[in-house]
Amino acid sequence: MATSKHRKERLALDGHRCCNCGAPATQVHHVVPEAVGGLDVLTNLVSLCDDCHSKVHGAKAVDLSALTKAALAAAKARGVVVGRPSIDKDRQDLIRRLRADGMSYREVAEASGVNLASAFKYGR
Numbered sequence: 001m002a003t004s005k006h007r008k009e010r011l012a013l014d015g016h017r018c019c020n021c022g023a024p025a026t027q028v029h030h031v032v033p034e035a036v037g038g039l040d041v042l043t044n045l046v047s048l049c050d051d052c053h054s055k056v057h058g059a060k061a062v063d064l065s066a067l068t069k070a071a072l073a074a075a076k077a078r079g080v081v082v083g084r085p086s087i088d089k090d091r092q093d094l095i096r097r098l099r100a101d102g103m104s105y106r107e108v109a110e111a112s113g114v115n116l117a118s119a120f121k122y123g124r
Contacts, residue, residue: 006042014047019071027053031068046071087114092122099123
């Protein structure tokens with residue numbers, strides 16, 4: 001279940017509108033259910049009206065792919081940056097130099113301000 005803070009923030013980010021149909025949103029839904037490992041984070045939540053939330057949970061069929069695409073499009077329209085930020089060429093070069101100097105991937109990540117996956121990707 002989404003925390004009260006995440007629930008309020010998600011509704012506000014979506015303009016209190018359902019990401020599926022545009023009606024006033026009263027519910028917040030986990031795109032990837034917590035029961036199967038979905039996280040309680042804003043990027044895994046979408047605002048839905050009561051009817052669309054019921055549809056998602058089996059009262060009526062709904063296209064989850066279309067719902068996700070609509071939510072992402074709504075977020076992008078509001079100026080929300082979706083996905084992992086790109087690593088510029090200078091930072092990639094820095095990561096390579098730090099690795100060449102013998103730093104571990106974790107040390108490189110901390111020193112260059114990137115996550116561990118990016119340090120590994122660009123430090124090889």
